Amino acid sequence: MNVSQTCKIEITKSLVSKINAVDFENLSFGSVFTDHLFECDFKNGEWQQPVIKPYAPFLLDPSSRVFHYGQAIFEGMKAYKDGSDAIWLFRPDENFKRFNKSAVRMAMPEVPEEIFMSGLNQLLQLDKAWVKKGSGNAMYIRPFMIATGGGVIANPSTEYKFMIILSPVTSYYSGEVKVLIAEHYSRAANGGIGAAKAAGNYAAQFFPTNLANKAGFQQVIWTDDATHTMLEEAGTMNVFFRINDTLLTAPVSERILDGVTRKTLIDLAKSENINLEIRPVLVSELIEASKNGTLKEIFGSGTAAVVSPIAGFSFQDIYYELPKIENTVALQLKNKLTSIQNKLEEDKFGWTVKI
Missing domain, CATH: 3.20.10.10 (D-amino Acid Aminotransferase, subunit A, domain 2)
Known part of the structure; x- marks a missing residue:
């Protein structure tokens, strides 16, 4: 699968990194997020300009259909850093295919491979310092899509937001x-x-x-x-x-x-x-x-x-x-x-x- 940077993405870098405030030895799974996120909106029947920007909350209309009719899907992936500081994904093609299979079942638009993979690639490149080497260390990747179109009539939304956020993790141990x-x-x-x-x-x-x-x-x-x-x-x-x-x-x-x-x-x-x-x-x-x-x-x-x-x-x-x-x-x-x-x-x- 091609994960090269083939899609033009507007990038706004964070002015200050949070990385020095993070205790990487004591991470609670999925609770710490990197400096940036990827975002691409679907409007008027087509995908808009994708962007990477500083990680931050965002506003949604109270009538957004994700709140009322539950159109929301996600994936769970990981990236790893080897001894030479290269970053590797594991079977990203399978996550991409399943993401769009979920989208079809939930009457949501499929995300083009170019947007999904380029966004993932460039986001990881930008926040690569957050991917730590060593056994058990990884970057948990959460692509997700929600219905953002307004209105409380029980129909599929016409607008959606596709995003990717990153969370550094260590070995997951849940005990007996x-x-x-x-x-x-x-x-x-x-x-x-x-x-x-x-x-x-x-x-x-x-x-x-x-x-x-x-x-x-x-x-x-x-x-x-x-x-x-x-x-x-x-x-x-x-x-x-x-x-x-x-x-x-x-x-x-x-x-x-x-x-x-x-x-x-x-x-x-x-x-x-x-x-x-x-x-x-x-x-x-x-x-x-x-x-x-x-x-x-x-x-x-x-x-x-x-x-x-x-x-x-x-x-x-x-x-x-x-x-x-x-x-x-x-x-x-x-x-x-x-x-x-x-x-x-x-x-x-x-x-x-x-x-």
């Missing part, structure tokens, strides 16, 4: 994760927007996740909306199960997000000759495997944490503890992936793209 398998609430339904990275998907998860938190669990493993018998995602991540020496994960669908980390781990597992099956995984199958000792691992996969091991799960008020094992498949795949992302290992797949 215990999950509750959903018996009533669902993340998404057939015919809905589960396959889109739409803001509303995440808002709808907050209430059942809060209920799980109050019961002593950190996350929810979502089940299918019709029968609640099939395991689908874990919190905001795709989810993998290891039964005996076989890795299992559900196929993507209208309900399940096509995660970039998920598909990367699938390819890595195949390259490492790990037995892998992409098929529906039943709650009953998981419980039986836990009871007979064949359930070895459960882990989530996503951009933020990369891989998040799960210590145990609860279903119908019964808690099932996973065994404590060394040299897990989760750790093996995570180490392989992060080594490629940080250019510590050869990228045989062509996933990394230099800025």
Whole structure:
């Protein structure tokens, strides 16, 4: 994919950088942002002049349709700096394609590749000092689009704002994760927007996740909306199960997000000759495997944490503890992936793209 600076962008540089006030050793994930942002508006049926300007709040009309009808989508990406100070993106083509897939599903305009990639490239070049070297360090990238057209009639907006903001991050560690398998609430339904990275998907998860938190669990493993018998995602991540020496994960669908980390781990597992099956995984199958000792691992996969091991799960008020094992498949795949992302290992797949 071409991430060169082919699109002319108006750039207004920040007069004073915030970087010296940031404690890079103690970053709270997604709470600190760089000096600049990228912005491009859609009006009168076409994309306007893209700009990069100092990071700052902006005004919206109270009737902007993002507030009333929820037209909002986003992506999550990362950039890494290698030992030679070069900056690399990881599979940006996949994020770009998924962003526009989400846009189409939410009746929003697709963002041209030239605007998306040039904006990302030039923004990272401008704020490259914020990308730190070293294991665990990265720049979290948040492209997003919102409906800015005014009016409270229930129609799609005719105006939109596409933006990219950057947030430096360190290793994501959430501690021991215990999950509750959903018996009533669902993340998404057939015919809905589960396959889109739409803001509303995440808002709808907050209430059942809060209920799980109050019961002593950190996350929810979502089940299918019709029968609640099939395991689908874990919190905001795709989810993998290891039964005996076989890795299992559900196929993507209208309900399940096509995660970039998920598909990367699938390819890595195949390259490492790990037995892998992409098929529906039943709650009953998981419980039986836990009871007979064949359930070895459960882990989530996503951009933020990369891989998040799960210590145990609860279903119908019964808690099932996973065994404590060394040299897990989760750790093996995570180490392989992060080594490629940080250019510590050869990228045989062509996933990394230099800025």
